[in-house]
Each structure stands twice: as C-alpha cells, then as structure tokens.
Amino acid sequence: MQQLYDTLSGRKERFVVKGNQVRMLLCGPTVYDYAHIGHARMLLFYDLMARYFRSKKIGVSVIVNITDIDQKVFSKARAAATGPAELASKFIDELLRDLSSLGIDGFMLARVSDHVTTARQLVAGLLQSGKAYSAGGNVYLDTAATLSLGMMAKMTKKDLDDCRLDISPAKKSPSDILMWNASESFDVSFRDDILGSGIPWWHMQDASVAMANYGGLYDIHGGASELVYPHHESHLAQLQALTLRDRPVRFWTHVGLVRTKGKKMSKSLGNTVAVRDLLKRYSANALRLYFYSRHYRDDFDFSESDLGRFQRIDDMIASAMNSRRLDGRKMAERFFDRIEDDFDTPGAISVLIEGAKSRSADLGTMVSVFGLRY
Structure with a gap:
C-alpha cells in the first residue's frame, strides 16, 4: 500500500486510490526562458509517480499549470520587441521539446491565460458571498475564517502577519490574499465591470486551473518546496472558500530544490543549467x-x-x-x-x-x- 508524505499534515500517510483514478495538479514554470534542471527534477518526479500508478492499472490525470501572466513574461517580451502571448507560446513549445527529450509524456499543460474568464467569475463570486473584499482597487480573500492558514508551512498567525504578504494599507489583515490586481499597471490587463481592469494574481491563476479542470477537488498537488508559502497556503485557502471543503486536495507534495554552490537554482539569480544543454552531454x-x-523531498547541490x-x-x-x-x-x-x-x-x-x-x-x-x- 502506497505511503505518501503530506506536507499539510506533516507526516507520511496511506494513499488510498479512489475510483481507480488519481488526479494531480502541478505548479509548472513561468514561461519566459528555457526550462532548467530544477524544473526537470520536479517534473521527472511526478512522471515517475504517474508511471507507478499506471503500472498498477490505475488511471492518472496530470495537469501542469503554466504561468504566462507574469511581470517576468511582460518584461522579457518588451525587451524582445514581441508580445507576451507570443513569447510565452515560444517557450511553451520549447518546454514541450524538453519534456519529449526527457521522455515525459501524458501531461496536459494548462496556460493560466486560458483561464482568465474563470478567474474573473470566481473572484466576483467570492466578492458577492462576502468571502472577499475590494480595497485600494484590488480584491483580497478575507482570511479571518481560514483556520488552516499557515498549517502547511508550520507558521503561526504572528509569523504570517510578520511576512506582510502583498503589502497594502487597505488590507484588513496582513495575511489576506490578493486575488485580482487592478491597482498596478501591466503590459497586459483584462477588463471586468465588477473587478476593474487588471489581472488575476498568481494564486488565483492556479486556483482557476484547479476549479476549471477538477472542480477544485483532486488527489495530489505538487510543486517545488519553495512554493509552500505563500503560494500553496494561498491556493489552499482559496479552494477552501470556493469548494466549502476543509481538504479540497487530499495530499500536498513538494520536491526539494536543486542548488548551485549552496544557492537555489533560479533564472533570476542567473545560475541555472538548461535541460537541453545538459542533454547534449548526457x-x-x-x-x-x-x-x-536523491529522495524527492531533499534539497541537493547539483554536480x-x-x-x-x-x-x-x-x-x-x-x-x-x-x-x-x-x-x-x-x-x-x-x-x-x-x-x-x-x-x-x-x-x-x-x-x-x-x-x-x-x-x-x-x-x-x-x-x-x-x-x-x-
């Protein structure tokens, strides 16, 4: 019987397959550059997970959300004198080539830009139900009734308040979650009569993918360990508000980081190793x-x-x-x-x-x- 570590509970638990089907959602890359081996490690782990379930004759659905609404995408597109959608499409195509080279198949890529209408409807619905509020031109999820907030990251209320997430004097609480940003100017924005002209914020982008494809209820959420807070804490809080379930996701799983000389491998630090470059040699x-x-939950230095x-x-x-x-x-x-x-x-x-x-x-x-x- 499969034992799987759940980050929310903080322990290994028995994973029971329901209906002979496992539904998974993964936080994929922001598409403004080529995939690096940190991305590869995470995606290869979930490919292994899917292959294991299929070896047991269990159906598997794996959706990878692709972030193409992001300031990094906008800035890179501006520098390249092209549109954000065109730039994102280019790097999605390159990601698909890298996945094919790695032997990863059966994943469905979900662009968050294809789920903006869903995001608008979800945020408007939370506003109308009183679970969200508008302030300073933005819309925030009111986390006052979210008892589990911080549980996944093992953070107290004071820890959460000290983090000052999405700082704004208009927020009711420092831990309230930004869902629709209409107070800043972006290269791309979406018009909404209720919400104002803006963009769905990072956490709501992924919640929209989850709601559109799984109704917000699924078995395994996956991603890098650095996403536990604030992203996955916020994702869970939104799904709880939208589905009225305490545990809309049965298991939260996280893959350790790949480091370079003790530092996290990331595009912003300029210390990444592209998947395609490594595959030229190995x-x-x-x-x-x-x-x-290496165990999937462990960080390690690339050598x-x-x-x-x-x-x-x-x-x-x-x-x-x-x-x-x-x-x-x-x-x-x-x-x-x-x-x-x-x-x-x-x-x-x-x-x-x-x-x-x-x-x-x-x-x-x-x-x-x-x-x-x-």
Missing part, C-alpha cells in the same frame, strides 16, 4: 537516475561530475536489458516496496542496479516505472 536516462538517486557515474550505470542497464533471464531472480516486489514507501527512489535504484547485475527477469518492469528508454 542521456535522459542518466539524468533521471541522477535525480532519482555535473556525478552525472558521469550515472551515465555508466545507464550503459550497464542497457547491456543487461539485452540479456535478461526469462526466469531469473525476481526483484519487482523489493523494488515496489521502496517505491511505495514515499517514493524511496534511492532504495529503488539500489534494487534496480542489483537487478541489472543479475540480469533479473524483472528488470523491464523496474526500467518502465523509472521511465528509462532502451
């Missing part, structure tokens, strides 16, 4: 094995020198795949024991390597769940 299999050699070892392991597995024993040593049960313990991929890799060395008859099963291509 196979997609080697990159998968490298990431899976290209380590990749060489996993390229050699990839070559060894390729050789073993050509000479598997039909009735050799059975190892799938041990492999799945590791996978089902909160996706213990380091332990599963040890079983995989042992299986390759012994030419196990179960090697193909393990290779398939890891998404390795031979």
Whole structure:
C-alpha cells in the first residue's frame, strides 16, 4: 500500500486510490526562458509517480499549470520587441521539446491565460458571498475564517502577519490574499465591470486551473518546496472558500530544490543549467537516475561530475536489458516496496542496479516505472 508524505499534515500517510483514478495538479514554470534542471527534477518526479500508478492499472490525470501572466513574461517580451502571448507560446513549445527529450509524456499543460474568464467569475463570486473584499482597487480573500492558514508551512498567525504578504494599507489583515490586481499597471490587463481592469494574481491563476479542470477537488498537488508559502497556503485557502471543503486536495507534495554552490537554482539569480544543454552531454536516462538517486523531498547541490557515474550505470542497464533471464531472480516486489514507501527512489535504484547485475527477469518492469528508454 502506497505511503505518501503530506506536507499539510506533516507526516507520511496511506494513499488510498479512489475510483481507480488519481488526479494531480502541478505548479509548472513561468514561461519566459528555457526550462532548467530544477524544473526537470520536479517534473521527472511526478512522471515517475504517474508511471507507478499506471503500472498498477490505475488511471492518472496530470495537469501542469503554466504561468504566462507574469511581470517576468511582460518584461522579457518588451525587451524582445514581441508580445507576451507570443513569447510565452515560444517557450511553451520549447518546454514541450524538453519534456519529449526527457521522455515525459501524458501531461496536459494548462496556460493560466486560458483561464482568465474563470478567474474573473470566481473572484466576483467570492466578492458577492462576502468571502472577499475590494480595497485600494484590488480584491483580497478575507482570511479571518481560514483556520488552516499557515498549517502547511508550520507558521503561526504572528509569523504570517510578520511576512506582510502583498503589502497594502487597505488590507484588513496582513495575511489576506490578493486575488485580482487592478491597482498596478501591466503590459497586459483584462477588463471586468465588477473587478476593474487588471489581472488575476498568481494564486488565483492556479486556483482557476484547479476549479476549471477538477472542480477544485483532486488527489495530489505538487510543486517545488519553495512554493509552500505563500503560494500553496494561498491556493489552499482559496479552494477552501470556493469548494466549502476543509481538504479540497487530499495530499500536498513538494520536491526539494536543486542548488548551485549552496544557492537555489533560479533564472533570476542567473545560475541555472538548461535541460537541453545538459542533454547534449548526457542521456535522459542518466539524468533521471541522477535525480532519482536523491529522495524527492531533499534539497541537493547539483554536480555535473556525478552525472558521469550515472551515465555508466545507464550503459550497464542497457547491456543487461539485452540479456535478461526469462526466469531469473525476481526483484519487482523489493523494488515496489521502496517505491511505495514515499517514493524511496534511492532504495529503488539500489534494487534496480542489483537487478541489472543479475540480469533479473524483472528488470523491464523496474526500467518502465523509472521511465528509462532502451
């Protein structure tokens, strides 16, 4: 039985599949540049998760929200003398190429710009129900009745107030959540008679994707660990208000950060490594094995020198795949024991390597769940 760590509860819990279907929503990249290996690590983990469920004959829906309404997109488009929509479309196409090169398929990409109408309707509905209020030209979610706020990030009310989220003197509380921004000027804005001319803010963009595709109720939300606060706390608060459910999402899962010399890898810091550049020197299999050699919840420092070892392991597995024993040593049960313990991929890799060395008859099963291509 699958055990999965839930960030909201802060412990591993039994994941029970309902209706033989698992519905997942992932926080994907902001599309103003090429995908880096931090993005790759996160997406490869959820590809593994989906492959595991499918290996058990369970249906899986994976939606990746794509942020294309963002100041970074607007600024990059202006510098490139093109429109924000055109720039975003270019980098979505490039992302799809990178996903294909990594062997990730079956993901549905959802542009937040395609869900603006939904966002407008949701924000207006929360205004009319009294769960949100308009102040200083913006619309905020009133978090006074949101008892779970801060629980995922293990933050007290004082911690939340001290963070001063979306600072504005017009807010009722420092922790209230900005949902519609009509007080600032952006390169792109959307006209609404009730809300004013503005844009759906980051947290509402993703809530709109969740509501439009899943009615706000789904099994697993995923993303990088840096998104726990404020983004996923805000996402949960909005879904609670919209669905009237305390737990609209059954499990909140987070992938650790990839660092460079102790610093988070990010485009804004200029220390990223593009997926496509790395794939010129190493196979997609080697990159998968490298990431899976660390537990998904752990941060780690990227080291290209380590990749060489996993390229050699990839070559060894390729050789073993050509000479598997039909009735050799059975190892799938041990492999799945590791996978089902909160996706213990380091332990599963040890079983995989042992299986390759012994030419196990179960090697193909393990290779398939890891998404390795031979």
